Amino acid sequence: MTTAHAPAKVILFGEHAVVYGRPAIAVPVMQVRACAVVEDGPPGQGMVIHAADLHLRHRVGAPIPVQSPAYPLEATVRNALQRLGIRGLPDLTLAISSTVPMASGMGSGAAVATAIVRALAQHLGQVLSPREVSELVYQTEVIHHGTPSGIDNTVIAFEQPVFFVKGEPIETLHVGRPFRVVIGDTGVHSPTRDVVGDVRRAWQAEPEKYEALFDRIGAVAVRARKAMEDGRGSTLGKLMDENQELLQAVGVSSPQLEKLIHAARAAGAMGAKLCGAGRGGNMIALVAHQRAQAVAAAVHQAGAVHVIVTEVGPWLP
Numbered sequence: 001m002t003t004a005h006a007p008a009k010v011i012l013f014g015e016h017a018v019v020y021g022r023p024a025i026a027v028p029v030m031q032v033r034a035c036a037v038v039e040d041g042p043p044g045q046g047m048v049i050h051a052a053d054l055h056l057r058h059r060v061g062a063p064i065p066v067q068s069p070a071y072p073l074e075a076t077v078r079n080a081l082q083r084l085g086i087r088g089l090p091d092l093t094l095a096i097s098s099t100v101p102m103a104s105g106m107g108s109g110a111a112v113a114t115a116i117v118r119a120l121a122q123h124l125g126q127v128l129s130p131r132e133v134s135e136l137v138y139q140t141e142v143i144h145h146g147t148p149s150g151i152d153n154t155v156i157a158f159e160q161p162v163f164f165v166k167g168e169p170i171e172t173l174h175v176g177r178p179f180r181v182v183i184g185d186t187g188v189h190s191p192t193r194d195v196v197g198d199v200r201r202a203w204q205a206e207p208e209k210y211e212a213l214f215d216r217i218g219a220v221a222v223r224a225r226k227a228m229e230d231g232r233g234s235t236l237g238k239l240m241d242e243n244q245e246l247l248q249a250v251g252v253s254s255p256q257l258e259k260l261i262h263a264a265r266a267a268g269a270m271g272a273k274l275c276g277a278g279r280g281g282n283m284i285a286l287v288a289h290q291r292a293q294a295v296a297a298a299v300h301q302a303g304a305v306h307v308i309v310t311e312v313g314p315w316l317p
């Protein structure tokens with residue numbers, strides 16, 4: 001039996017603009033994670049995927065509609081087996097579970113796919129580099145999101161803070177001083193594919209306006225990188241607020257997100273913004289160590305269904 005995990009992630013700066021080639025910063029979140037367990041047999045059954053959380057049991061190869069949650073899971077398995085040079089379907093049972101909230105900007109799909117790829121590779125006695133895992137998971141991301149930037153698979157497969165520019169070699173980020181964040185979930189499911197599609201249509205209708213907004217978001221991400229490396233929390237907080245204003249202008253904030261963001265700021269957060277695709281899902285607030293619990297409580301009070309307090313970096317290479 002082989003077990004593998006993968007963390008969640010949050011985008012600290014640059015979501016949406018990253019799809020249009022601007023830089024973004026994302027960090028892994030270790031408190032919540034996906035888990036994949038691979039076991040041999042039973043003989044002759046082929047490959048079975050079991051996801052108890054989703055009440056799903058699927059035999060790989062059985063017909064499934066594209067909308068089924070089994071579809072990306074099967075695709076991940078098939079791509080991984082092909083990459084590992086396995087012909088046919090081995091007799092394996094793959095059990096999947098995850099504590100990463102779904103459709104809420106924490107990379108749940110990429111976390112599950114990363115855990116599956118890692119577990120299959122290990123079980124079959126092979127080693128895949130983080131880059132190879134990331135490339136395989138990207139293929140699953142395409143199924144989930146249509147035109148993903150690749151940031152989720154990268155940060156999750158590498159388990160390092162990343163400064164990410166689509167199509168460019170991965171740059172991990174050194175965090176000068178650890179900082180604390182509160183992540184609050186609106187509980188509103190907001191599929192990334194839909195929001196990314198809406199932003200694309202808005203960009204097509206008003207390219208100049210959106211290009212200018214993306215430029216400004218990209219510039220915030222560049223300044224944020226420097227502030228993270230230098231360990232300057234108050235600058236980072238201001239940059240989060242600036243990024244949030246730009247995301248509002250892009251049209252991806254929501255009343256629920258803003259309620260949590262305002263609550264966090266009122267309770268003493270240094271800055272706060274939505275994270276991920278927006279319209280629902282999560283927000284993130286930067287907090288001084290001693291304010292973390294008060295901000296978490298305020299975000300909860302304002303209606304968050306799930307609140308995580310976590311620390312970002314510094315990571316050792």
Ligand code: PMV
Pocket residue numbers: 011014015016017018019104105106107145147148149150151152192196275276277278
């Ligand atoms: O909602 P998430 O965490 O999957 O993030 C989406 C981030 C976007 O920039 C909106 C899309 C992308 O592919 O980068």
